[in-house]
Amino acid sequence: MERRSDENDRIWDEALDLILRLQNDPANPVTLNTIGRWRRRSPAHEAVWTELCQLHDLSGRALAQRRDSAAPRPARLTRRSILAGSAAAAAAGVAALLAPPVLLHARADHLTGTAEVRAVTLPDGSTATLGPDSAIRLAFTGADRTVELLAGMGFFEVVPDRDRAFRVVADRLTATARGTAFEVSSDAGYLTVSVDHGQVDVNVGQHDGRPDERLGGSEWLTFDERSTTIAKGSKDPTRIAAWRNNLIFADRETIASLVARIARWRAGRIVIADPSFGGERVSGVYDLTHPLGALEAVVTPFGGRVRTLTPYLTVVSRF
Numbered sequence: 001m002e003r004r005s006d007e008n009d010r011i012w013d014e015a016l017d018l019i020l021r022l023q024n025d026p027a028n029p030v031t032l033n034t035i036g037r038w039r040r041r042s043p044a045h046e047a048v049w050t051e052l053c054q055l056h057d058l059s060g061r062a063l064a065q066r067r068d069s070a071a072p073r074p075a076r077l078t079r080r081s082i083l084a085g086s087a088a089a090a091a092a093g094v095a096a097l098l099a100p101p102v103l104l105h106a107r108a109d110h111l112t113g114t115a116e117v118r119a120v121t122l123p124d125g126s127t128a129t130l131g132p133d134s135a136i137r138l139a140f141t142g143a144d145r146t147v148e149l150l151a152g153m154g155f156f157e158v159v160p161d162r163d164r165a166f167r168v169v170a171d172r173l174t175a176t177a178r179g180t181a182f183e184v185s186s187d188a189g190y191l192t193v194s195v196d197h198g199q200v201d202v203n204v205g206q207h208d209g210r211p212d213e214r215l216g217g218s219e220w221l222t223f224d225e226r227s228t229t230i231a232k233g234s235k236d237p238t239r240i241a242a243w244r245n246n247l248i249f250a251d252r253e254t255i256a257s258l259v260a261r262i263a264r265w266r267a268g269r270i271v272i273a274d275p276s277f278g279g280e281r282v283s284g285v286y287d288l289t290h291p292l293g294a295l296e297a298v299v300t301p302f303g304g305r306v307r308t309l310t311p312y313l314t315v316v317s318r319f
Contacts (some may be wrong), residue, residue: 007044014046015049016313021034024271041255044076049211049267064186079098081120104151106229108150110130110135110136111134111150112152114133114265117129117132117243118130122138123140126166129241131153131261132265133151133263134152134264135151136148138151145166147166147169147182148168148169149168149170153243155181155196155244156183158181158212170191171225172205173191173193173204175200177200179197179198181196181198183241186207187257187258191225193215195217196237196240198217200214202214202215202288202295204223204230213232217237218240220240233251235249235277243261246265247283248261250282250284254279254280254282255278255316259295262288265289265294266292267312269312270314271315271316272315274317274318277318282301295316302318303318304318
């Protein structure tokens with residue numbers, strides 16, 4: 001069974017290379033001949049090719065018809081650009097999201113799968129609602145209550161305790177409360193705290209114990225790990241952690257952070273091929289029950305496209 005799985009992965013990888021070559025130059029006779037010979041190698045090759053074309057909504061004829069010779073030729077979509085986009089995403093801070101599940105299983109006390117939202121009762125009676133592909137690790141003692149957000153997002157409803165602060169740590173950000181409800185999320189290098197009610201002290205990086213920011217009800221803060229800049233604002237509390245109801249309300253959020261969040265509702269990997277595209281900011285309401293439609297709604301206003309290349313890989317690009 002393992003050998004068949006490895007062979008299938010290899011065939012899919014070869015088919016992906018060929019579909020990219022065909023898209024970049026649909027009339028090239030050498031490419032067409034190579035594809036024909038490859039498809040005839042076995043029924044498995046033909047089946048994978050057929051499925052990939054259906055997923056990608058492409059055929060040699062359709063590609064040739066869609067090509068506009070009078071228009072400037074767009075930038076080429078290549079395996080290198082896809083891999084570069086993936087590497088840039090990891091460098092931007094989504095390593096926890098892309099980490100093999102076995103690593104999160106080893107570190108996490110609670111974690112969720114794709115499109116899974118689950119409420120967890122913590123040792124002190126507080127509640128953590130985890131979004132999809134999210135993980136937390138707990139460190140509760142007689143003097144402290146700490147939750148480490150290893151991946152994804154969580155909404156925390158905190159039981160008041162005068163003697164023990166409640167902390168959520170996400171990479172370089174620490175959110176501290178004593179009795180409140182707030183969300184913490186980590187998406188493509190953007191760490192966000194949003195307060196439903198009460199007060200939350202937020203620290204980022206090195207500090208002297210004093211809060212860098214104190215947030216009240218309806219207020220949010222986003223820390224960009226790359227530029228180390230902070231953005232703040234406010235929003236209706238009903239929009240905080242709306243992912244619990246399969247919705248995202250975005251207010252000038254980056255495409256990169258929105259793509260990372262929406263990706264949690266879809267199996268496989270979603271890669272932004274052009275890293276600079278991810279810095280564009282967008283506002284809107286997005287339905288997470290249809291993640292591909294949500295992705296298209298995010299990127300289309302900026303000339304972006306969403307391509308499903310295999311069941312395991314979706315590429316977002318500006319061309």
